[in-house]
Amino acid sequence: MSxxxxxxxxxxxxxxxxxxxxxxxxxNNSEDQDAxxxxxxxxxxxxxxxxxxxxxxxxxxxxxxxxxxxxxxTGMSGPTPSCQMMYACLDHQYQEEPEIxxxxxxxxxxxxxxxxxxRLRPDHPAxxxxxxxxxQEEYVDLxxxxxxxxxxxxx
Numbered sequence: 583m584s585x586x587x588x589x590x591x592x593x594x595x596x597x598x599x600x601x602x603x604x605x606x607x608x609x610n611n612s613e614d615q616d617a618x619x620x621x622x623x624x625x626x627x628x629x630x631x632x633x634x635x636x637x638x639x640x641x642x643x644x645x646x647x648x649x650x651x652x653x654x655x656t657g658m659s660g661p662t663p664s665c666q667m668m669y670a671c672l673d674h675q676y677q678e679e680p681e682i683x684x685x686x687x688x689x690x691x692x693x694x695x696x697x698x699x700x701r702l703r704p705d706h707p708a709x710x711x712x713x714x715x716x717x718q719e720e721y722v723d724l725x726x727x728x729x730x731x732x733x734x735x736x737x
Contacts, residue, residue: 584644591637592629607647611671623668626654637693639686648673651686664696680711687715
């Protein structure tokens with residue numbers, strides 16, 4: 583078994599095969615099933631779309647992707663962190679080896695120039711990993727969604 587960690591950013595780029603492997607991996611191992619949303623985050627990190635950039639760390643076992651961390655730069659500071667960790671995923675078959683994901687998150691922290699923000703559900707299985715690495719809860723995330731036409735007409 584051979585494992586390797588790779589870093590991708592605007593300078594290194596990412597082959598189309600690696601990008602599709604990453605998008606499929608994130609669709610299968612994160613809560614986000616929308617390929618276009620994932621692809622946008624990848625393209626922002628690689629600066630394939632106008633953005634502040636970012637970076638992606640992946641861990642491969644032989645030719646299989648087993649973990650990934652994707653960070654987008656926000657261009658902000660203060661209450662909004664300068665980096666937002668969009669995805670941090672470990673292959674479901676490797677859940678008994680959380681140190682694989684911890685290693686990538688530590689690399690992402692070292693790569694950041696400023697704070698890193700992260701959004702997780704309160705019951706997310708990796709929450710304890712992030713807390714053990716020093717992530718702390720600071721804000722409550724509130725959202726307002728405009729009502730759909732059917733919801734608005736029922737009032």
